[in-house]
Amino acid sequence: MEELTLAADLHVHTVASGHAYSTIAEIARDAARKGLSAVAITDHGPAMPGGTHRYYFGNMRVLPRRLEGVEIYRGAELNILNEAGEVDLPPEYLALLDLAWAGLHLFCFDGSGTESYTRAVLNALKNPYVDGVVHPGNPDFPLDAEAVVNQAAKYGKMIEINNSSFHVRLGSLEPCRRFAALLKTQGSPVAVNSDAHFAGDVGRCEGAREVLCQAGLSAEQVVNSSMDKVQIMLQARRERLKLI
16 A cells, blocks of 8 residues: 555554553644644543543543644544443533544443344444444454444444554454455555553554554555544534434
């Protein structure tokens, strides 16, 4: 694929997640130093052990829209709770955000086995407030990749290739390659994110770039490779929520 550079990192954690180590100001400084135009602050929803209360997400309106010249998006990484695809923030809070990811996490999900995990993700993707699925290659929650990619394409949602997975979720490489190959076939929207839990990792995508390159996936499919594409995605979200 052509050289992939990121204009925005759409999956970043702060100390509010309970297991991350940097503040929003520190994240903005590192993002600016690396030439990023935007970051999404996507702390875990309240079902995550050690995570924050829902009030945290309601109060994100106090955040400046720009820090260090970097645009700050107000987001969340939602925990999928069950096979019905229920997530851990209610609609009145999700409506306040710019972006909401959903994913399966240890200690948060009530279910077991590939069929159960896949059903949960497919149902979460139906939620109009959910913009995409994070780290779907997580070997702790093996998914029917084809079903997930098809569902994401149906609803116009993003599938993430998560760079941190190759360091903290051992065994993620082959599942991520499977997702990348399917995403190329479908031409579906992809996000390449750091999932940084420390400011120094913001914008890192070396492993994810290699996976996309091996799959022959075009940088044109990567939503956060340009601010124009990011803005189109955010506008599509706003239009979708008007229909609720």
